[in-house]
Amino acid sequence: MEIAVxxxxxxxxxxxxxxxxxxxxxxxxxxxxxxxRLHELVSGALGEDPAFRRAAAEAESGDVSPRTRRRxxxxxxxxxxxxxxxxxxxxxxxxxxxxxxxASGDGIAVGGDVDIRADRGSAAALRIGDVTLGPPPEP
Numbered sequence: 001m002e003i004a005v006x007x008x009x010x011x012x013x014x015x016x017x018x019x020x021x022x023x024x025x026x027x028x029x030x031x032x033x034x035x036x037r038l039h040e041l042v043s044g045a046l047g048e049d050p051a052f053r054r055a056a057a058e059a060e061s062g063d064v065s066p067r068t069r070r071r072x073x074x075x076x077x078x079x080x081x082x083x084x085x086x087x088x089x090x091x092x093x094x095x096x097x098x099x100x101x102x103a104s105g106d107g108i109a110v111g112g113d114v115d116i117r118a119d120r121g122s123a124a125a126l127r128i129g130d131v132t133l134g135p136p137p138e139p
Contacts, residue, residue: 011035012059
C-alpha cells in the first residue's frame with residue numbers, strides 16, 4: 001500500500017502543478033494513464049476519507065506530508081482488507097509501473113544513480129550520525 005500511496009501522492013502533486021500551468025510540455029501518456037487508473041481506484045475507495053481529502057489538499061501546496069501519507073496507507077490498507085477485489089485491482093494497476101525501491105524501518109531507498117562527494121576536508125553521506133571534522137580529540 002505504501003507504493004500505491006507514493007505513486008498517488010506524486011500524481012496528485014503533478015496534477016496540481018499541471019492545473020496551475022507549471023507542467024512540462026511533454027507528458028508520458030502511458031504513465032499518466034496508469035496514474036489515472038490508480039487515482040480512480042483509490043478515490044473510489046477513499047473519496048470521502050479525511051486522509052484522502054487532506055492528501056489532495058496538501059498536494060495543491062506542492063507536497064504531501066509523511067503523516068498524511070501514513071494515514072492514507074492505513075486507510076487504503078483497511079479498504080483493501082474489507083474489499084479483496086480492491087487489493088487485486090491495486091496490484092494489477094501497480095504492475096504497470098516500473099519497480100520502485102522500497103526501504104523499511106529507518107532505511108533509505110534510492111532509485112537511480114546516487115553521487116555523494118566530499119572535498120576540502122568535509123564529510124558527505126546519504127545518512128550520517130555524529131561527525132567530528134579535524135584532528136582527533138586529545139585523550
